[in-house]
Amino acid sequence: xxxxxxxxxxxxxxxxxxxxxxxxxxxxxxxxxxxxxxxxxxxxxxxxxxxxxxxxxxxxxxxxxxxxxxxxxxxxxxxxxxxxxxxxxxxxxxxxxxxxxxxxxxxxxxxxxxxxxxxxxxxxxxxxxxxxxxxxxxxxxxxxxxxxxxxxxxxxxxxxxxxxxxxxxxxxxxxxxxxxxxxxxxxxxxxxxxxxxxxxxxxxxxxxx
Numbered sequence: 757x758x759x760x761x762x763x764x765x766x767x768x769x770x771x772x773x774x775x776x777x778x779x780x781x782x783x784x785x786x787x788x789x790x791x792x793x794x795x796x797x798x799x800x801x802x803x804x805x806x807x808x809x810x811x812x813x814x815x816x817x818x819x820x821x822x823x824x825x826x827x828x829x830x831x832x833x834x835x836x837x838x839x840x841x842x843x844x845x846x847x848x849x850x851x852x853x854x855x856x857x858x859x860x861x862x863x864x865x866x867x868x869x870x871x872x873x874x875x876x877x878x879x880x881x882x883x884x885x886x887x888x889x890x891x892x893x894x895x896x897x898x899x900x901x902x903x904x905x906x907x908x909x910x911x912x913x914x915x916x917x918x919x920x921x922x923x924x925x926x927x928x929x930x931x932x933x934x935x936x937x938x939x940x941x942x943x944x945x946x947x948x949x950x951x952x953x954x955x956x957x958x959x960x961x962x963x964x965x
Contacts, residue, residue: 780852780910783818783903783957793959796925797830803859804896805831805945807928815932821849824930826941829956832964834862835920836897839874846877846939849931850901850955852913855879856922860888861896864919874899877953895945900954903929912961921964927957 792813797806808828815824833856841851853874860866869887873880879899886893904910905926916922931939941955 780902780904780913781847781849782906782910783823783849784905789813792825792828792927796828796959805829805833805858807943809943810927819848820934822932823849823957824932825927826930827928827943828926829928829954830923830925831856831858832862832921832923833858834864834867835916835918835922836861836867836872837874837879837918838916841877844877845933845937846901848933849939850903852902853877853879853899853953854902854913854916855897855899856924857897859892859896861893862921877901879953894948898942898945898952898954900956901939903955903957905957905959909958909961912963913958923960923962923964924956924958925960927959929955929957931955 792810795808797808806829810825810827813825815822817823836855836857838855839853841847841853855872855874857867866887869885870881870883870893877899879897881893881897888896902913904913928941928943930941939955940951942952
């Protein structure tokens, strides 16, 4: 094979890998204790997420990465934005970020007064004049790193678009790589900045009217 053809083949492989990297990752639900999943909240409150702390749940090994369940999680919310990522070790497990808003941050009239963007695995907002206090924005919205439990959830996550209303049930996770690197989920809605995003293994995802 000529050097030119080798180069083109290599380029094709690289582009194919780059394209596939945008897909939502699936972690088999069989990896989770069925007893844990029976405790998922059936119907989250409409104005705030429901979170149930987990203790003494062993970490799970997935492709050499340790997944540590930290809390059961559920919420009803509006999609403020979505962003796919192709690079960084975090994409070993999660390639999709979804910014979600609940309470008054799910109100289209209020949300329309914000400029919202996502980059670097963060979610950013700004407004010429805040329609609600900044502390309420922080408490009522978050950027979440998504992992699908199965193909059906993966397809639904891929279809999400700004403005969609969704009900989500899942598990908040911490991740640790074999070399000691880690990625930790937020366990509070009061934080912002680095470490404030939730890492969510999504067990069920339902679109709402």
